[in-house]
Amino acid sequence: MTARALINVPPKAKRGEIIGIKSLISHEMETGFRPDATGQPIPRNIIKEFVCTYNGVEVFRAEFFPAMSANPFVSFTTVANESGTITMTWTGDNGFFATESVAITVE
């Protein structure tokens, strides 16, 4: 099943305003350090990178590690310059890829 993401970006902002961006994505973030019922290590399965672009320009990037919680939540700010699209992508182990886009109107 594809990952589910919850995104919180204000739909409207004033030019130059600092806006908060929050994202939550469903992912087990399996550390690779846990054994299964038979004692074999469960292979690592984590998101490795999160990138946010604003009209194609990168505004935020984060590297994720095994110690992060399941369903990682990321919150950061950027400056609202122009109307357009804010896009978030998550990439990780086993070819994991998810992307979400939201529109923002800047007045």
Place this chain on the structure above:
Amino acid sequence: MIAWMPVWRIVAAAAIVCATYPAIAEIPMSERKSGYEFMGPDSRAMQDEDTANPGMLSVLDGEALWKRKAGAAGKSCADCHSDARTSMKGVAARYPAFSPAVNRPVNLEQRINMCRTDRQQAKPFPYESKDLLSLATFVGRQSRGQPISVADDENTRPFIDNGRAAFTRRQGQLNLSCAQCHDDNWSGRLAGSPITQAQPTGYPIYRLEWQSVGSLQRRLRNCLTGLRAESPALGAPQLVDLELYLMWRARGMPMETPAVRP
């Protein structure tokens, strides 16, 4: 779990000290508090905002399942119940509810599985499976803010009484009752954690310790394990009775599903 055991060892010692204290009665209605009120500001903020609450991911999964056709009947939940926002509003607040089919109360997960088998003619979902939890969380979400109102009548009363007996009976190697912590010492702490009143207002919850959504029965089994008492299997009648008693004890309190808990 790793951090849990030493804590319970402290409890064992404390239990011996307080063993002679008289038990206090049930918590007065006006003093009842949800687990939410014992949480720090970060966990509260997580529960308060739908886009920060990981339990909402389960709600979305449940909504997708609600609309998916399944079983030999080829019907979705929505085919019979249409819009859950109206058809399921307040339903979770009434569960566990008496079912004439089995002549005893069933919890919400069991009620959903009855529709799975009888109406959809599909295999029931296993307890604590992602699909069952998602549907229960989605149905539970439709009762958020609704007052808890399980039936208290001649059908349910014997089972409420069973649950109360289980809640007040000492058990396990620690020889403690649920009530000794959750009625008599709810304002205290067990090492770092607030004990709380064991109010069932937010289930299924997203528990940070679990890193996932889980049912009330899973939470009850955690406390039973902590007492080093025998844990009935998921879905066992004893656990449903305990759920029913907890919901009766929380009557009138608003539902919070999906709540966040530490």
